Amino acid sequence: DTEVTQTPKHLVMGMTNKKSLKCEQHMGHRAMYWYKQKAKKPPELMFVYSYEKLSINESVPSRFSPECPNSSLLNLHLHALQPEDSALYLCASSRLAGAPDTQYFGPGTRLTVL
Amino acid sequence: QQPVQSPQAVILREGEDAVINCSSSKALYSVHWYRQKHGEAPVFLMILLKGGEQKGHEKISASFNEKKQQSSLYLTASQLSYSGTYFCGTHPNNQGGKLIFGQGTELSVKP
Numbered sequence: 001d002t003e004v005t006q007t008p009k010h011l012v013m014g015m016t017n018k019k020s021l022k023c024e025q026h027m028g029h030r031a032m033y034w035y036k037q038k039a040k041k042p043p044e045l046m047f048v049y050s051y052e053k054l055s056i057n058e059s060v061p062s063r064f065s066p067e068c069p070n071s072s073l074l075n076l077h078l079h080a081l082q083p084e085d086s087a088l089y090l091c092a093s094s095r096l097a098g099a100p101d102t103q104y105f106g107p108g109t110r111l112t113v114l
Numbered sequence: 115q116q117p118v119q120s121p122q123a124v125i126l127r128e129g130e131d132a133v134i135n136c137s138s139s140k141a142l143y144s145v146h147w148y149r150q151k152h153g154e155a156p157v158f159l160m161i162l163l164k165g166g167e168q169k170g171h172e173k174i175s176a177s178f179n180e181k182k183q184q185s186s187l188y189l190t191a192s193q194l195s196y197s198g199t200y201f202c203g204t205h206p207n208n209q210g211g212k213l214i215f216g217q218g219t220e221l222s223v224k225p
Contacts, residue, residue, distance in 0.1 A: 042215035
């Protein structure tokens with residue numbers, strides 16, 4: 001089973017709201033990722049967690065706050081977002097951390113910021 | 115550094131073949147290939163870890179030329195289900211983690 005699940009599927013929020021995106025995998029993968037994808041563009045890496053520790057932050061604004069409560073779960077907390085943050089947010093996981101390995105993507109959360 | 119894909123778009127008739135190229139100005143340590151259909155998540159096709167490696171899955175195969183810093187994805191006898199955007203992804207170093215995707219190649223297969 002190579003399933004990564006994400007909730008919610010769709011999210012609409014105002015610029016003053018606080019919301020969270022959730023990602024879960026039960027494959028025992030040691031690395032988890034957040035990507036942002038705008039229409040007709042490739043996914044862009046935001047954060048990487050290796051063994052539940054933040055290992056890469058691609059200079060993402062602080063209004064995005066990742067959290068990895070355990071090895072199966074990854075959250076992305078959102079606060080005071082801007083309309084230009086509207087995008088598809090993808091979570092991925094890989095068995096290996098720190099080595100090239102297949103990344104399995106979840107279905108994504110489509111976020112709209114009003 | 116983002117890898118460069120070519121062509122940007124291609125239209126095929128069912129049964130025709132296509133080649134999508136992915137090249138980098140920097141050293142390539144591994145190449146990932148994904149397909150993404152509209153409104154869906156990227157789906158893993160294959161990963162090539164070594165120069166000279168070739169892989170295949172049904173009628174889709176890929177090669178990796180480490181010296182030329184490029185990879186090619188071959189789609190033979192295309193089917194309607196092959197339509198989508200194809201992305202190659204590369205790691206900037208050999209430590210995994212960060213994956214940088216090319217700009218994508220939009221493939222449309224017509225009946």
